[in-house]
Amino acid sequence: MRNQLEVHRRDGQPDTVVSIAPGTNCGGKALFVVGGPCAVEDQEQMTSVGSALRSAGVCALRGGVYKPRSSPYSFQGLGCEGLAVLRRTRLESGLPVVTEVMSSLQIEEAASSCDVFQVGSRNMQNFELLKVLAGAGKPVLLKRGLSATVEELLLAAEYLLAGGNRNVILCERGIRSFDTATRNVLDLGAVVLLKQLTHLPVIVDPSHAAGKRELVASLSRAAIAAGADGLIIECHPRPEQSVSDARQAISLGEMRRLMASLGPVAAAVGREVGSVSGSKRLLLHPSA
Ligand code: PEP
Ligand code: MN
Numbered sequence: 638m639r640n641q642l643e644v645h646r647r648d649g650q651p652d653t654v655v656s657i658a659p660g661t662n663c664g665g666k667a668l669f670v671v672g673g674p675c676a677v678e679d680q681e682q683m684t685s686v687g688s689a690l691r692s693a694g695v696c697a698l699r700g701g702v703y704k705p706r707s708s709p710y711s712f713q714g715l716g717c718e719g720l721a722v723l724r725r726t727r728l729e730s731g732l733p734v735v736t737e738v739m740s741s742l743q744i745e746e747a748a749s750s751c752d753v754f755q756v757g758s759r760n761m762q763n764f765e766l767l768k769v770l771a772g773a774g775k776p777v778l779l780k781r782g783l784s785a786t787v788e789e790l791l792l793a794a795e796y797l798l799a800g801g802n803r804n805v806i807l808c809e810r811g812i813r814s815f816d817t818a819t820r821n822v823l824d825l826g827a828v829v830l831l832k833q834l835t836h837l838p839v840i841v842d843p844s845h846a847a848g849k850r851e852l853v854a855s856l857s858r859a860a861i862a863a864g865a866d867g868l869i870i871e872c873h874p875r876p877e878q879s880v881s882d883a884r885q886a887i888s889l890g891e892m893r894r895l896m897a898s899l900g901p902v903a904a905a906v907g908r909e910v911g912s913v914s915g916s917k918r919l920l921l922h923p924s925a
Contacts, residue, residue: 653838655838672698672870676881686889697732717746720749806838857895873888
């Protein structure tokens, strides 16, 4: 096996900046903050989320339409119907969209509804999916597997780079441990280490790490202080009624307050919270 991987930072190599959409990057000075529900439920939900998050200065929307649920009897996502909701929300809000694909069969149908493909924890080592996403022409947000080492995460990312896709964002989302007081254990040490080992941007998902909404804001600020390039956070117009991951969803008001609280932390580590560049965002995807 090669010692030096494409994902590794060579001496003096600057951070990779992943272009998400006109005016929106991940890995530059401005933090890349993604917000939205665990699952797309209906248009009314996503329209509320889109307008609230846009005015809060959030950079991109999230929402799953193919949901990797532990039980086959749980809500599996709206599929194609959810993709139509994402397309409309993207146009209405002007914000780029991140959504998860679980199989290479879903890539083509999801492509016109999103700007970033998310690979979830359970698929971090789905190497066939990674190989197809390497040629799919969009940035990939790659989440760390539930029990994956930092080296395994980097090797999974290497599949994307080796296949020709350098637009990769790594995401620490908590790992399994003996302590179940939180849903997973947020590994901020891995964030600091990854920022040294790789030139790729690293973001943090405090929602799936904590599993409890009351921990999300503090963990978000801690992640930015540790050097994360951004955050992906679950929020919902009526958090308790979320069809999935209700316990960790924060409200849209909490999301706005969280965004406002990130500014001083970002400034302390030489970063900034991106502001909405209205006209650019509105011009996004004019033909979609
Ligand atoms: C999600 O983002 O909703 C999700 C399922 O995340 P993870 O793959 O980190 O569990
Ligand atoms: Mn979720």
